[in-house]
Amino acid sequence: MKSNNKVFKYIFLSPVVIYSIILILLPLIYILFLSFCKSDSYGGVIYNFTLSNYLTIINTTYIKILLKSSLIGILTTFICICISYPFALILREKKEEVRNLMTKLVMIPFLTNSLIRTYGWIVLLRKNGVINNTLLGTNIITKPLELMYNNFGIIIGMTYTLLPFMILPVCSAVFKIDNNIIEAARDLGAKPLQIFKNIIIPETISGVFNGSLMVFMPAIGYFFISDILGGGKVMIIGNLIKNQFLTARNWPLGSAISIFLIIVTFLLVRVYQKTGGKLDDLGGM
Amino acid sequence: MKNKTLKNIFIALVFIFLFLPIIILVIYSFNTSKMNIIFEGFTFEWYKTMLTNTDLLEAFANTLIIAITSTIASTIIGTIGAVGLYKYNFPFKGLINKLIYIPIVIPEIVLGISLLSIYTLMKLELGMPTLILSHIAFSIPFVIVSVRSNLSPLITTYEEAAQDLGANPLNTFFKVTLPAIMPGVISGATLSFTLSLDDVVISYFTAGPGSNTLPLKIYSMIKTGITPDVNALSTIMLLVTTAIITVSAIYQSRNIAEGGKS
Numbered sequence: 001m002k003s004n005n006k007v008f009k010y011i012f013l014s015p016v017v018i019y020s021i022i023l024i025l026l027p028l029i030y031i032l033f034l035s036f037c038k039s040d041s042y043g044g045v046i047y048n049f050t051l052s053n054y055l056t057i058i059n060t061t062y063i064k065i066l067l068k069s070s071l072i073g074i075l076t077t078f079i080c081i082c083i084s085y086p087f088a089l090i091l092r093e094k095k096e097e098v099r100n101l102m103t104k105l106v107m108i109p110f111l112t113n114s115l116i117r118t119y120g121w122i123v124l125l126r127k128n129g130v131i132n133n134t135l136l137g138t139n140i141i142t143k144p145l146e147l148m149y150n151n152f153g154i155i156i157g158m159t160y161t162l163l164p165f166m167i168l169p170v171c172s173a174v175f176k177i178d179n180n181i182i183e184a185a186r187d188l189g190a191k192p193l194q195i196f197k198n199i200i201i202p203e204t205i206s207g208v209f210n211g212s213l214m215v216f217m218p219a220i221g222y223f224f225i226s227d228i229l230g231g232g233k234v235m236i237i238g239n240l241i242k243n244q245f246l247t248a249r250n251w252p253l254g255s256a257i258s259i260f261l262i263i264v265t266f267l268l269v270r271v272y273q274k275t276g277g278k279l280d281d282l283g284g285m
Numbered sequence: 286m287k288n289k290t291l292k293n294i295f296i297a298l299v300f301i302f303l304f305l306p307i308i309i310l311v312i313y314s315f316n317t318s319k320m321n322i323i324f325e326g327f328t329f330e331w332y333k334t335m336l337t338n339t340d341l342l343e344a345f346a347n348t349l350i351i352a353i354t355s356t357i358a359s360t361i362i363g364t365i366g367a368v369g370l371y372k373y374n375f376p377f378k379g380l381i382n383k384l385i386y387i388p389i390v391i392p393e394i395v396l397g398i399s400l401l402s403i404y405t406l407m408k409l410e411l412g413m414p415t416l417i418l419s420h421i422a423f424s425i426p427f428v429i430v431s432v433r434s435n436l437s438p439l440i441t442t443y444e445e446a447a448q449d450l451g452a453n454p455l456n457t458f459f460k461v462t463l464p465a466i467m468p469g470v471i472s473g474a475t476l477s478f479t480l481s482l483d484d485v486v487i488s489y490f491t492a493g494p495g496s497n498t499l500p501l502k503i504y505s506m507i508k509t510g511i512t513p514d515v516n517a518l519s520t521i522m523l524l525v526t527t528a529i530i531t532v533s534a535i536y537q538s539r540n541i542a543e544g545g546k547s
Binding site: 005008009011012013015016017019020021023024025026027028030031034083086087090091093102104105106107108109112113114115116117118119120121122123124130160163164213217218220221222223224228238241242245246251254255258261262265269279280282 | 309
């Protein structure tokens with residue numbers, strides 16, 4: 001019986017252990033290793049220890065792209081928060097069935113292919129697209145608006161693609177708030193803004209951090225959205241890494257930028273955990 | 286009263302924002318005009334053209350093969366992994382428990398390039414096998430998290446009871462543990478299937494020159510010009526994913542209802 005149990009222990013554990021070592025740990029260690037190597041001019045890697053990749057990031061135009069991309073990410077996250085809070089607070093007043101249906105509906109678009117949806121935005125936003133044609137046709141504007149191939153297009157695309165990742169955790173946090181607390185505050189004369197600041201924000205902060213993590217990180221990495229809606233003019237960190245790996249073939253530099261992203265991720269996860277968030281709630285539906 | 290109308294308008298606007306691009310694609314898949322600019326008339330032509338577009342269909346078939354294989358593999362590994370990590374103690378358990386969250390939190394692009402690097406290091410040729418392996422890699426953690434939410438000390442008690450009554454570990458797993466965690470397994474599988482169908486970033490780095498998935502095909506078409514049959518295929522995919530999600534949701538709500546009764 002005992003030895004039988006031991007066999008089962010190996011059966012149950014070995015796949016997940018082998019998986020997490022070979023497909024998670026090893027690749028990341030290799031990237032870390034590469035980030036301290038030199039690249040030769042033919043796209044190969046010279047195994048010499050150097051800090052030059054990290055110095056390149058700090059010193060050159062790369063830092064500008066890093067900052068700009070972070071700014072786009074922060075703006076996207078902020079817009080998502082601004083949409084999700086009122087959305088959740090309004091739904092909170094509805095019946096439970098309505099609420100459940102609405103949150104399910106939010107998920108449907110994000111379960112369809114994100115490239116196809118991004119393509120849908122091209123049809124809407126381009127010069128002779130649906131929005132411009134409608135506005136021109138109704139004489140609201142006389143010249144087509146520049147809605148894509150710029151920062152605006154990227155932020156629309158990112159917000160659209162990532163909004164459900166904010167709405168869902170914010171909703172689940174807002175729906176959990178005890179009605180009695182809000183009633184009590186109201187009876188004691190608290191104004192809506194005070195209730196929001198002193199009750200709703202503290203109660204939902206870990207949900208917001210959960211959403212922010214799931215919005216911000218992709219918003220600096222989803223190169224295809226900035227490729228398509230930014231028209232190749234705007235670079236985000238994702239494009240930078242993609243170019244180093246596939247076009248410039250400078251893997252060590254690309255690895256160093258990736259390590260930077262990993263560090264940012266770990267810091268954000270720490271903050272999320274500090275606000276009382278659980279790892280199991282991340283990225284769930 | 287006015288306040289309430291304003292609130293409903295806000296909710297409606299959010300949904301319009303979320304559904305607009307999808308509705309537009311569905312509408313244009315029936316448009317007689319080739320240019321996607323003005324809706325001229327109703328046609329099924331693009332659905333017929335789609336059936337003759339072998340490139341597109343091949344990419345779609347690849348996408349399905351990858352999604353199905355990787356979902357099966359990641360559901361099996363993730364399910365028994367979640368149970369194993371819950372039941373047994375071993376050295377470095379803490380490390381493994383942390384590692385499995387990494388694919389969920391790190392940007393996909395980092396996972397993509399790190400897998401690409403390790404395949405190159407191992408001299409694996411990029412193609413369907415590496416694509417499937419990569420999809421398994423990013424799906425497993427989602428299955429584990431989903432299954433884990435269904436594991437409880439109560440299940441352990443049932444398992445012990447079954448074993449005391451003479452059931453072997455294999456029987457215990459299939460007759461006691463698996464039925465109890467089934468909702469988590471189903472939602473984990475659904476999630477990994479939809480994640481796999483949708484994936485652009487990781488596939489972009491781990492697909493070889495010969496293997497194309499539908500998202501990658503569409504990505505390259507966006508640069509050269511998208512034909513309306515892509516709209517048609519997108520509409521069909523939209524229907525398929527919505528159907529899968531609905532079936533899975535119905536299964537789960539029925540499960541919850543049954544659980545409530547017993």
